[in-house]
Amino acid sequence: MAAKTNIRSIRFSDELAELIDRQQGINFTQKFENLITRCVWELPARERELEQLEARIQEKREQLRRMSAQAQELSETLRELLPRAEALAAAVDRAAKKWDV
Numbered sequence: 001m002a003a004k005t006n007i008r009s010i011r012f013s014d015e016l017a018e019l020i021d022r023q024q025g026i027n028f029t030q031k032f033e034n035l036i037t038r039c040v041w042e043l044p045a046r047e048r049e050l051e052q053l054e055a056r057i058q059e060k061r062e063q064l065r066r067m068s069a070q071a072q073e074l075s076e077t078l079r080e081l082l083p084r085a086e087a088l089a090a091a092v093d094r095a096a097k098k099w100d101v
Contacts, residue, residue, distance in 0.1 A: 004029070 023038075025031035 020028065020031050020035055023031040023035045025034050
């Protein structure tokens with residue numbers, strides 16, 4: 001590890017101290033460095049991943065919207081065709097009875 005030539009004194013909240021303490025490392029300095037390193041290297045990658053996931057979710061929502069519209073159209077078409085199909089079946093039955101005479 002690189003030599004540590006920077007000495008600083010900082011004050012921070014108890015919550016931040018607990019956050020630092022939960023990090024990997026043997027001592028406070030390692031834990032603090034690990035936290036900062038993770039934020040610098042991992043956060044941008046996670047943000048890009050989140051953007052990609054949000055884009056995929058938006059695509060799926062649009063796909064669902066289109067499919068719902070298609071299902072609605074199909075349902076309306078079936079509602080229109082059902083009485084016509086029943087009328088056609090009745091007409092066929094009447095014609096069949098007429099010719100059976």
